[in-house]
Amino acid sequence: MDQRISFVTLAVSDLDATRAFYLDGLGWVAALDVPGEVLMVQVGEHVVLSFWHEAGFEAEVGPIRRGPGLAPVTLAHNVATRAEVDAVLELARRAGADPVTDPVERDWGGVTGYFADPDGYHWEVAVNPGPIGQVVLP
Template structure:
């Protein structure tokens, strides 16, 4: 099996709010948009973010775990310069995101900050000056 991630699928309680945030707020273009069911957005050359209405997700995958706290995952949007971290965080806030952690310098040499989408999923915005940071940027 090749090491590859093709889809990131998130179950969302309010698909309309997710659409308003990602499409209307951030300006991302849907590849698939089935109201009440699923919204799919290409987020990389070969990666799709799939936002499923929770009921549709559960019908295919099984019950969603509920409870307090944060989902045990983060999504990351890497940028080419430290200044872009602040720009992307401001864009996300303008689209309706909640700021979770403001941009800050990290001990490993990068700069990151976090925002939460309407469902509370955490997005890291990161500038990583190391080789792996350059590996994930578009060419």
């Protein structure tokens, strides 16, 4: 098996709110948009982020675990500078992200802040000055 990810699929409770947040708020472009079912966004040369309405997700994949707390996953958007971290977090704020945490300088030398989309999926916006951080920058 090749060492790669082709799709990341997230179950969402309100596909219209997800569409408004990512397309209208963040300015992303849909690669595939089937109202009431799925929204797909190409996020890398060979990577698609798929937002699947939870009813369809559960029908195919199985029951979603529900309860208090955060989903045990984060998504990350790495950038080259602290100013870009600030700009992305501000864009997320204007798009309606809640919560949004201010950037923090981390012990490992980077800077990170977080925002949550309408379903509570948390995105890390980060500058990672190490070699692995350079691997993910365009």
